[in-house]
Amino acid sequence: MKYDFDQTVDRRNTRCFKWDLNKVNFKREDIISMWVADMDLPAAPEITEVIINRAKHPVYGYSFRDNRFYNAYINWQKHRNNWQIKRDWIVNSNSVVTSLCLILQALTAPEDKVLINSPVYGQFALAVSGSGRTLVTSPLRNNEGYYTPDFQDMENKFRSGIAAFILCSPHNPVGRVWKEEELRLMAELCLKYNVLLISDEIHSDLIFSESHHIPIASLSEDISRITVTCTSPGKTFNVSGMCIGFVIIENKILREKVKDIFTSSHLLAASIFAIEACQAAYEKGERWLSEMLGYLQTNRDYLVKFIRTEIPSLKVYTPEGTYLAWIDFRLLHLSQSDLLCFLVFAAGLGLDNGTKFGEEGRGFMRLNFACSFSLLQHALHNLAAAVKELQSNDLDIKKLIKESEVIEDCD
Ligand SMILES: Cc1ncc(COP(=O)(O)O)c(C=O)c1O
Structure with a gap:
């Protein structure tokens, strides 16, 4: 491996949609953001190098x-x-x-x-x-x-x-x-x-x-x-x-x-x-792409196996391409807004709302797994624990919704 995809890149304060707009989009700052379709993995150094070199020339016409x-x-x-x-x-x-x-x-x-x-x-x-x-x-x-x-x-x-x-x-x-x-x-x-x-x-x-x-x-x-x-x-x-x-x-x-x-x-x-x-x-990017795809494939396989074994009430099919997992939450029997609220306030996750993709997305969420393996593990463990709590009736969704309103009121 020439490239290190395990490093966790802190994207906060870079004006990125994915991490810097958590409060606006999810009413909560400290969630794991797994929505917008870009990667938390560093781009190829071969690209960074040409940008830096070009920036050294002081005319940007x-x-x-x-x-x-x-x-x-x-x-x-x-x-x-x-x-x-x-x-x-x-x-x-x-x-x-x-x-x-x-x-x-x-x-x-x-x-x-x-x-x-x-x-x-x-x-x-x-x-x-x-x-x-x-x-x-x-x-x-x-x-x-x-x-x-x-x-x-x-x-x-x-x-x-x-x-x-x-x-x-x-x-x-x-x-x-x-x-x-x-x-x-x-x-x-x-x-x-x-x-x-x-x-x-x-x-x-x-x-x-x-x-x-x-x-x-x-x-x-x-x-x-x-x-x-x-x-x-x-x-x-x-x-x-x-x-x-x-x-x-x-x-x-x-x-x-x-x-x-x-x-x-x-x-x-x-x-x-x-x-x-x-x-x-x-x-010059082909080698980086090939290593990066290997990394994403490990993430994908882990995600699918984890959901199937640890959270069997959710359904996911192995994606053949993209770094996006389309997860079926319908067996949790939550309305779409309760599902969003559950993910943000019980699991601490910011996923893409399924209905953004059409009415057929009701009951679904899209999870972007283009991040470090350790972050993905963390997110999936949070999700498994929250689903377990929900299913053991220890979680009061109505109370969660109330909390989200309180946070909104604090703005
Ligand atoms: C299918 C598809 N088309 C287009 C885009 C956005 O492309 P661009 O940023 O070049 O407008 C996305 C981004 O998620 C996408 O998934």
């Missing part, structure tokens, strides 16, 4: 991405995913969510319907409604925690008129890495019903050893022609705060429309530090 920058990304896609993209196909962005919003504006009309598979990353629904388009959901099928697309339901909805489908691949929050046949079936439906395929592949490098990511656009020329793929180094290398991303579009007509709206929104420029960090990540 406008900068462009050069051939070396693009080649680093093109080579990464070829080498990791066997996907040969061309320089021309890339549209620069600063964020996947911004890209989704602008792509919808550029490539769909105000009266159009856009389909998503729920539960899914909450910003998908917001991007659709925020762009004034109509949201249609096709819930995934939950087969004892193993989620699959409901192809029949998708087809019925496509048949009734859908302009675009936003695919989450791999899927946040259910942790699926879609198999080739699943991707093909979804893409073929898009082709059959003339639906634009927008594929959010931001989690595509966070794949565990038994799975394999396939960029949907790489499946065939026909699929590539209708696909807009959004990616970023943010999740892979824990550089989300750098705000840089890519949109890949082979189809020139679609691409020109997207480019126009990105240009008029002044989105093509990037932070000088983001450019350096992104290039270094794709050129």
